[in-house]
Amino acid sequence: MASMTMPARPRLPGLLALCAVLLLAACEEQVAAPPPIRLGVIVDVSGPSASLGLAGRNGMQLAVEEANAAGGIQGRPIELLYRDDGFDPQRARQAAAELIAVPVEAALGPMTSLIAEQLAPQFTEAGILLMGATPLSPLLAGRDDQFFRTLSHTNPDARDIANHLGRQRGLRRVNVIIELSNSSYTRPWLADFSRHLQASGAEVGLTVEFSRDQQTDFAALARRALADRPAAVVLISSALDTALLATQLRQQAPQLLLATPAWAAADTLIEMGGRAVEGMITAQAFDLNDSSAAFVAFKQRYQARFAQPIDTAALTSYNATHVLLAALQQRLPGEHPKQALLRIRQFQGVQRQIVFDDFGDSDSLFYPMVVRDGRFSSPE
Template structure:
């Protein structure tokens, strides 16, 4: 055989061998959350939870499987910025997106992701306005109708509350209005009522003293805050100054580490709905809690847990996806996933149910009450 032909065969063989031994193309996973501004605690904790899930996946995939590249974008808690962030991720041909972290941004991104055929796995997004849709938006926590009813029942039956004043942040209206609506409906069914609703949009120019004064005009037995952690901490401080013994409660949005960090003594005994059971002693949750603390040097909070669960569900789907399936079809085929605090079971629309943990702040910790 001529020497030139042998050389050509050797070159082809070497090329094929090199291709066979090269690492498979990494999974490109997008992340969208609010990472800047005064209310960035939700997005930053969620980013950390997603990163930890990716790092653990990559560590397990050293000798087999595809590694994951996490591509992070900031939506600034703004729907228009969220659309820009998603457009950038779509240009990079991501396999799926974790996020966003607020319901109002999710409402803007769900149709865009559906049109592009890219799965959007929400973090702590619980508006029921996205329930029952045959789209590309999935999630790993239940919707507001479940959580708000639990809080209304708890306040009425445990504390005999019938007169409640609401303070509602409309910057995340898709979350806050639906939460308030379901809370009001359940409280009415129990013989109570909403005596006053104070509405605002979070900004640096807010007069928290005036907002607290408005909430107390009808002499409520309790004030419920459906706001971010920052606004809740500042409002609670003012409410305590004006009514020291008032019963104060919050929806899940406020229940991050930032509430106890900024609220100090003022938030003692505040009742907080949570997606996370911090008293869980299971091996899986304990290991995750320790790994998170070691990796980031901060206490675990609900955004990190929900984003970690969301990322693991997506990665399992991508790992088990068949050649003739979309990721959506894979997740709907699998349906049941192991969450850190119980199974995650998706319905035909990618929605699920999850427990509500009612907690009380005591010495800077969330203690479970129900």
Template sequence: MLLPITIAVIRVPPIWLLMVTILITLGTGLIACSPPEPLRIGFLGGLSGRVADLGIGGRNGAILAVEMRNQQGGIKGRRIDLIAEDDQQDAEVARRAVTRLLARQVKVIIGPMTSAMAMVVLPQINAAGIPLIAPTVTTNALTGIDDQFFRVVAPTATHVFKSAEHHFVAHGLRRVTLVCDLRNKAYSESWAGDFRRAFEAMGGSIIAELGFDSSDSLATLATKVLADKPDGVMIIANSVDTGLLVQQIRMRNASVHLGTAEWAATERLLELGGKAVEGLIVAQYVDRESKAAAYLSFRHAYRERFAQEPGFAGLTAFDATNVALDALASQSSGQTLKEAILVHGEYAGAQSPIRFDGNGDTLRDTFLSVIRDGEFRSLR
């Protein structure tokens, strides 16, 4: 007698179903193994034109801060990407640049590097609700406002008196002409106004205030500057125009006392000014002779990375970027980045601590220097 045979029927899925299953499995594995989306932060500054030294120094400082943080593992396991845009010191270009950064969904923007551009783009920033952390914006027009604007340097009202006092007391100036770059009026007029108030309060006199932009003849401007025979001239302009204007003034008067504001204090001033800028008194946002360990470490890293001095632009942008990165690292769920910045407390700057008030303003000392033998030398 034959035993019954049981036959198991195995249903084989169609080939297309097998392929879909394999692809889904592979895709799930790839998603599980792929790195998380990077955190994007923006940088905005003048990377071309007459103020490019300021913008490039700022961008480099931001790059260094991001690279150092990525070497430490990023933020909460996520890599940081820096997206840089050139504002060309032009209002419309700056607005378009911010639009592109916002479209890339950056969490914060470092910059811009001039007060004029900050005034232009801040309405967009406030509407977007993300912080703008400025390395070098000092106009008084943005002081004490509850918005998305932060800065790691102090407004001009808190430090320009230092320059006025030095020129009045140490050099005996009594009759001064002010020269202001009109392409950055938000800064130059703020600085000039504070200098005027401090200088006149001590008994000095501002005998003329001349405005110019880069399209004007600096030779003609130099003649106008000296027309009223001032015993001192204060130039509030970028490094390029300051260096070239000093040359023109020195060709006409070798002895008149000359000083300049912090904006001009980059290595470009030394390069372009040459022997003409010897003896020029220059205000600084950085103590170039500091022996602080954090500053020396930063300066060494910057020089190794970019083969040049960081100057004040590199230093303050490095600080501003680290503020943003520290705040992103400490930001809790449901907390805006602005809130995270404000509640974080003190930040460790490369040269001095940074503390924000409730409106994003801070205090930072400035330093006076003189150009001797082609270098900035501190006046103690």
């Protein structure tokens, strides 16, 4: 009778040893995983400048997602810690304090000059870099602090709009409605606009001021601005308030020519203003007609990711985030982000080079725009 060979019984001590080795290796791998680079984000997503904040947050998020897909910063993943400033200085300062306490390696935002003026000293005292997105106030320029930005603070859109109204349209007088809630931006912009308008042979007539709150009477503001029957009114306010003012102005003066700074040139302006903002003169910080591969690819990626077209806030915030990430990627051992930015100086944005001066300021172009058929278009 043929003998039967019994299968060998597993050697329990050997299996246990193997499991222990594998478990130890997994634990070592987990322990060795690099910690994330934490970056703070402070933008308004609930207040009157939420259209800027939401688009800006999208631009920041896209830049970080792309960087993480490419391996992060020196092998470390990037994590964004979001805070909503609500266009409220006190709330913004609290948000900054929370991020400083984490601490974050650097912070992105805010989107408005009012909030930037509050946060720049706070982050400077903490020694943490703050990369601004769209704050344009000249009051923030020329400071040896921790605040950097990629847009020009010289208000080139004020010059372009003034030249269009004075030289191209031949107007001699223009009325203004100015929002004072963000006065660190709006007052300098009006001063630059008035100077350029005078150089074109025209002048600012009536100036109607308001500070936005829940009781703001936009119809009354419109009546005051139309008291002497102007041919044009310039609205220096946020996208939402500009849309509301334009609606009231056009109801009372359908043929009125309207203009607004690049600050208001966001999707909310068209969505909320509708036909009332048709023909409005404004500007954006990017060239709509750019057919370069880099710009077309960015536009497609952004629209595919967020199902909405790009605007100044989205592109500027993407650029600002990309610049900060590039500096973090290239910094030397022990080098502070500010030192890395000033050492490198020149960075490639989506459409142009971004060059910082000794104070973290830079120059940029603004492109004239007009609202036509529910879209921002280049003027004819």
